[in-house]
Amino acid sequence: MPSEDPTGRLLEIWVTGAAAEPMQRLHSVEAVAGRGLAGDRYALGGGTWARYPDLEKQVTLIDREAVAGVARDTGSNLGTGDTRRNLVTTGIGLPALVGQWFTVGGALLFGMKRCPPCTHLERLTGVRLVKAMVDRGGINAAVFGGGLLAEGDVVRRLPDDEAIRLGAPSGPDRPVPRIV
Numbered sequence: 001m002p003s004e005d006p007t008g009r010l011l012e013i014w015v016t017g018a019a020a021e022p023m024q025r026l027h028s029v030e031a032v033a034g035r036g037l038a039g040d041r042y043a044l045g046g047g048t049w050a051r052y053p054d055l056e057k058q059v060t061l062i063d064r065e066a067v068a069g070v071a072r073d074t075g076s077n078l079g080t081g082d083t084r085r086n087l088v089t090t091g092i093g094l095p096a097l098v099g100q101w102f103t104v105g106g107a108l109l110f111g112m113k114r115c116p117p118c119t120h121l122e123r124l125t126g127v128r129l130v131k132a133m134v135d136r137g138g139i140n141a142a143v144f145g146g147g148l149l150a151e152g153d154v155v156r157r158l159p160d161d162e163a164i165r166l167g168a169p170s171g172p173d174r175p176v177p178r179i180v
Contacts, residue, residue, distance in 0.1 A: 006157040008092025010104055011064055013149060014081045015040035020124060023081045028150035031059070031107035031143045037086055055142040055175055056112045060085040061094055061155075062138030073132040082125050085115070085138050092155050094139045099177040101163030104155050106147025108166050112140045113178040142175060144168055 014023040015037050029037045036043035036058035043058070062085035071078040080088045087104065097111035117133035145167050164170050 006092070008089050008155040010087055010149060010151060010153040010155055011090055012080055012088035013037075013151060014084075014086055014088070016084075017041060017044060017046075019046055023084060025081060028148060031104070031109075031146050031149055033143050033146040034058075036143060037149075040086060055110075056140050056178065058143050059087060059109060059141045060115050060138055061087040061089055061097075061141060062115075063092075063094055063136070064088050064090045066133075066136035066138070070129055070132045070136055074127050074129050076125075076127045076129070078125060078127055078129065082127075083133075083138070084121060084124070087149070089155050092157070097141070097157060098139055098179070101144075101158040101160065101168055102141075102156060103158060103166075105149040105153035107143055107149055108145030108147070108158075108163065108168060109141040109143055110168070110175050111177060112142050112175065114138075115140045144175075 013026045013029050015026060015029060016023045017039060018041055032038055032043055062083050064080060067078060067080050067083055095114060098113060100111050102109055102111065115137045117130045117137045122129060160170070
């Protein structure tokens, strides 16, 4: 299980241009403030969950070890790209980033909510993973400061004052996470 260390690493980047289409692995991608990842379905205004609040669907993150645990528990070959999450990380406790500012490479993000699995994901993968993935689904984040992300980049939790210096909104404009 990932530690509560305030830093980790970005291992993989996944995007797709349309809902339910196969995910494509990239070695780098531009995070676009207020939109998500360049070329990804949600940044393009589509995606299965496009009707949900913008801040909750811009970017998804999942831990590599969590995916391995789900594959083991389900007896499947579930891979990181099969989870349909955008960013695969290691070394940082993703649930602890909900309600927190953090950077991935050159981008400033805010953890909006946990990203529980859904039956849509089961239909796409053919794996009964909802129960196995319930506490290992990763998180949803919003992009507040765009920048380039690349495999190997540091994922780092930020204190509010440092995030504000980087342009994060504060006071009544600070985003409010949704606890699910």
